[in-house]
Amino acid sequence: MSPADPPGPQAAPPEPPGTSAETALRQCLQNAPDGIVLLDRDARVVFGNGKACELLGIGASAAPLALPELLTPEERERWLQYPPAPLLLAAQARPGRPGDLWLCAGEGCLRGMAVLRPADARMYEQAHIHLLSQALDSSDNAIFLCDDQSRIRYVNAGFVRMLGYAPEEALGKQPRELIRGPHTDVATLDRLGEQHRAGRAHREHLLGYCKDGSPLWLSVVATPLADASGSLVNVFTDITEAKTHEVLNGKVLDALVREEPLATTMALMCQEVERVAPDLRVVVTRGEADGQLCTLAAPAPLMAAGASGWEHPACMQALRRGRAVVIEDIASAPLFDSQRDALLALGLRACWSNPIRSTAGQVLGTLAFHCHRPGPPTAWHRRLADLCLHLCALALEREQARSRMHRLAFYDVLTGLPNRLMFNALSEQPLIQAEQQGTPMALLFVTLDRFKRINESQGHAAADGLLRDLARRLHDIVGPESVVARQVADEFTVLVPCCAQHQAAALCEQLLAMIATPTVVGSMTLHASASIGVAMFPEDGRAMETLLRHADLAMRRAKDEGGGRFRFFSADMNQLAQERLLLEATLRDSLRQGGLRLHYQPQVRGDGRGLYGVEALLRWRHPHLGDIPPNRFVPLAEECGLMAELSHWVMEEACRQHADWRRRGLAIPRVAVNLSASAFELPSLVEQVRQLLERHGLSPGSLVLEITESVMLSAQPQVSANLHALHALGVRLSLDDFGTGYSSLSHLHRLPISEMKLDRSFISEIGHDPAASALILSVLRIGESLGKHVVAEGVETDAQRRFLIDNGSPALQGYLFSPALSPGALEQWLGERAYAPSPRH
Ligand code: C2E
Numbered sequence: 001m002s003p004a005d006p007p008g009p010q011a012a013p014p015e016p017p018g019t020s021a022e023t024a025l026r027q028c029l030q031n032a033p034d035g036i037v038l039l040d041r042d043a044r045v046v047f048g049n050g051k052a053c054e055l056l057g058i059g060a061s062a063a064p065l066a067l068p069e070l071l072t073p074e075e076r077e078r079w080l081q082y083p084p085a086p087l088l089l090a091a092q093a094r095p096g097r098p099g100d101l102w103l104c105a106g107e108g109c110l111r112g113m114a115v116l117r118p119a120d121a122r123m124y125e126q127a128h129i130h131l132l133s134q135a136l137d138s139s140d141n142a143i144f145l146c147d148d149q150s151r152i153r154y155v156n157a158g159f160v161r162m163l164g165y166a167p168e169e170a171l172g173k174q175p176r177e178l179i180r181g182p183h184t185d186v187a188t189l190d191r192l193g194e195q196h197r198a199g200r201a202h203r204e205h206l207l208g209y210c211k212d213g214s215p216l217w218l219s220v221v222a223t224p225l226a227d228a229s230g231s232l233v234n235v236f237t238d239i240t241e242a243k244t245h246e247v248l249n250g251k252v253l254d255a256l257v258r259e260e261p262l263a264t265t266m267a268l269m270c271q272e273v274e275r276v277a278p279d280l281r282v283v284v285t286r287g288e289a290d291g292q293l294c295t296l297a298a299p300a301p302l303m304a305a306g307a308s309g310w311e312h313p314a315c316m317q318a319l320r321r322g323r324a325v326v327i328e329d330i331a332s333a334p335l336f337d338s339q340r341d342a343l344l345a346l347g348l349r350a351c352w353s354n355p356i357r358s359t360a361g362q363v364l365g366t367l368a369f370h371c372h373r374p375g376p377p378t379a380w381h382r383r384l385a386d387l388c389l390h391l392c393a394l395a396l397e398r399e400q401a402r403s404r405m406h407r408l409a410f411y412d413v414l415t416g417l418p419n420r421l422m423f424n425a426l427s428e429q430p431l432i433q434a435e436q437q438g439t440p441m442a443l444l445f446v447t448l449d450r451f452k453r454i455n456e457s458q459g460h461a462a463a464d465g466l467l468r469d470l471a472r473r474l475h476d477i478v479g480p481e482s483v484v485a486r487q488v489a490d491e492f493t494v495l496v497p498c499c500a501q502h503q504a505a506a507l508c509e510q511l512l513a514m515i516a517t518p519t520v521v522g523s524m525t526l527h528a529s530a531s532i533g534v535a536m537f538p539e540d541g542r543a544m545e546t547l548l549r550h551a552d553l554a555m556r557r558a559k560d561e562g563g564g565r566f567r568f569f570s571a572d573m574n575q576l577a578q579e580r581l582l583l584e585a586t587l588r589d590s591l592r593q594g595g596l597r598l599h600y601q602p603q604v605r606g607d608g609r610g611l612y613g614v615e616a617l618l619r620w621r622h623p624h625l626g627d628i629p630p631n632r633f634v635p636l637a638e639e640c641g642l643m644a645e646l647s648h649w650v651m652e653e654a655c656r657q658h659a660d661w662r663r664r665g666l667a668i669p670r671v672a673v674n675l676s677a678s679a680f681e682l683p684s685l686v687e688q689v690r691q692l693l694e695r696h697g698l699s700p701g702s703l704v705l706e707i708t709e710s711v712m713l714s715a716q717p718q719v720s721a722n723l724h725a726l727h728a729l730g731v732r733l734s735l736d737d738f739g740t741g742y743s744s745l746s747h748l749h750r751l752p753i754s755e756m757k758l759d760r761s762f763i764s765e766i767g768h769d770p771a772a773s774a775l776i777l778s779v780l781r782i783g784e785s786l787g788k789h790v791v792a793e794g795v796e797t798d799a800q801r802r803f804l805i806d807n808g809s810p811a812l813q814g815y816l817f818s819p820a821l822s823p824g825a826l827e828q829w830l831g832e833r834a835y836a837p838s839p840r841h
């Protein structure tokens with residue numbers, strides 16, 4: 001036989017020469033019940049006995065058959081490897097194959113021998129059972145078979161792994177004998193048994209125990225076998241993890257989403273933990289600012305045993321150290337000396353407390369598990385704790401955020417006092433009580449006088465300091481049952497329960513005196529005063545809204561009267577307030593529909609050489625109320641935001657009138673216009689004035705703007721910029737009501753004003769008060785030396801005129817000469833005095 005010419009399988013090899021033993025052997029081989037083939041190096045069949053030829057379906061004439069064709073690719077691979085190893089190629093039946101092949105390595109030209117055995121049903125079955133048991137064993141579930149007596153007949157490897165019992169420990173036992181533990185629900189067990197005996201399919205969830213006593217949640221599914229033997233296939237699945245997540249995460253997260261109170265959510269969590277792990281008792285605490293612990297949830301017996309909150313030794317330690325504290329046996333732990341007996345009496349042996357940490361790592365509180373068994377926490381308990389810690393942190397952080405929001409929403413950031421919303425909420429209870437008990441109450445409305453000025457002239461920091469100081473003083477002086485709040489800006493309210501009118505008056509006196517003591521803010525000493533309005537419950541109102549409105553009105557009255565005082569509300573204030581509202585609306589209409597007029601009051605020269613100028617003064621004739629003095633409606637315009645519009649109208653109208661007079665040959669040197677403080681805050685003011693003058697062809701020097709001292713002293717950069725820009729434009733600035741305010745003479749020096757108007761109150765004292773006369777004289781001298789004109793206002797008598805003229809007053813204005821006149825009347829007045837050429841009509 002040459003390798004290049006492989007022979008076919010020899011169905012009936014020629015009788016080789018040899019011994020009779022060899023012949024017998026050959027015969028045996030030839031007639032063996034198994035098919036036997038010999039293979040060459042290339043795994044080609046070089047010999048096959050009778051059975052093999054039959055099995056392979058080959059005859060003597062057939063082409064040489066390569067064994068690899070009988071093999072799967074993997075088997076072929078293994079066979080062709082060198083050196084060849086003996087192979088049991090087919091331990092199981094392979095459909096479509098002749099049967100098992102045992103291949104043995106051989107030497108020389110023979111590479112191996114194969115034994116072929118025809119596949120039979122038994123082999124298939126055996127192989128099937130083998131596969132099945134492999135599959136069952138590889139499952140993570142505990143699968144076992146029970147007979148009709150509920151006795152275990154078979155367990156898979158998963159059963160051994162899950163529950164820890166060897167097959168021989170389980171066989172013959174009832175499942176309940178194995179899995180029942182201290183907290184297993186007996187009713188469920190009984191139900192399972194019943195279903196078992198009835199041979200019915202059923203499923204349950206159950207807390208069971210492993211051989212080592214560790215608990216686990218099982219899903220039990222039992223299915224009867226189809227053979228009517230009453231046997232059941234049981235599958236246990238470990239659902240501990242899923243169960244834990246389902247009840248804890250599901251329910252607790254749901255409570256969080258529903259914004260349940262913190263304590264409710266934590267109690268729910270503890271209850272759920274104790275439901276899935278009945279051997280545990282849970283305590284949750286929150287760390288307080290003072291380093292103590294506040295109990296959020298704890299079983300009542302533990303609270304009674306002094307094992308909750310700051311009394312809990314393990315929790316206190318966990319909080320302070322910021323890491324877990326594990327007490328494996330309370331019976332021997334010195335830490336629990338004080339609570340030991342009580343805890344042991346409750347059957348609790350071990351304790352494990354963990355710090356609850358925020359996402360930022362801050363310790364927010366503690367979570368403690370108490371266990372009925374001594375020892376360290378099991379892996380499951382650890383996972384349970386991790387989950388709970390996560391939920392606790394979530395709940396506590398939300399609570400923190402909520403209380404921060406609460407503070408922002410209900411408390412004033414600057415003073416820490418309740419804000420308007422909180423004040424309303426806090427005053428509800430005292431109102432109800434006063435109503436029920438018939439006790440009087442006082443509501444005080446407190447504001448600082450000239451706060452805006454302080455803010456502008458001393459800066460925001462000083463003003464804030466003043467407000468904080470006032471808040472502190474208010475808080476200190478009223479009793480703890482009173483409610484103090486900051487409404488807005490410098491407005492504070494104080495609700496004083498059980499307070500009669502005379503007591504309220506005494507309290508106001510006390511407050512005013514206290515506010516009058518200087519406040520030191522940084523390096524500044526501020527002198528403040530306040531105005532207080534008081535409304536009494538129930539006379540001045542029963543609802544907080546009414547009381548607030550009335551106290552506010554009374555406060556305004558106190559302010560109008562000069563501040564630094566308190567006023568009780570009276571009914572006439574209410575009427576005034578209503579009138580005010582009505583006026584406001586009509587004023588708006590009048591301004592827009594041409595219902596306002598300007599009258600002009602002449603100012604005469606002190607040297608008797610004609611007209612110095614005129615002052616434009618607003619006049620308003622109300623459709624029903626008649627003439628309303630500017631002192632009443634100008635502040636109203638300020639309050640209702642009409643001032644910019646009003647100022648613009650006055651300037652426009654004054655310039656128009658002036659230009660008209662000029663056009664008609666009426667030489668009026670200058671027209672003075674009153675501008676309120678708020679008009680000077682407009683960035684557009686200078687441009688507005690420039691355009692106005694240009695449009696009417698007036699020189700800037702013919703316009704005088706009268707300003708008050710508060711404008712002059714304003715610290716606002718815009719105001720000061722406007723003043724300087726107007727001055728640079730050539731417009732004259734006049735300081736009105738000079739002498740009544742705070743401006744010191746030194747201010748005059750550096751301010752861009754051209755003129756001072758000596759206030760009427762000094763002029764009226766001429767001849768009565770020598771001090772007033774002396775002051776007038778010194779003002780006139782200063783004006784002279786600074787090169788500023790002094791206009792004397794409110795000259796009513798000849799004696800006043802004489803005094804002023806004798807002392808060199810440059811200009812005089814007052815009823816002695818003329819009140820403010822309509823343009824026509826002024827023209828007539830001028831014509832009569834020949835102060836100016838008659839107008840050309
Ligand atoms: P004021 O600027 O001090 O104006 C002088 C006020 O004194 C005017 O009152 C005038 O009629 C009055 N008066 C003039 N001479 C005498 C006198 O000899 N004796 C007395 N007892 N009073 C005299 P009026 O017109 O009622 O204006 C009151 C205040 O209203 C003005 O005080 C001014 O502050 C304000 N006001 C008037 N018109 C305007 C305006 O157009 N704009 C602004 N912002 N305020 C204005």
Ligand code: CA
Pocket residue numbers: 615674706736
């Ligand atoms: Ca004036």
Ligand code: CA
Pocket residue numbers: 736737757759760793
């Ligand atoms: Ca004045």
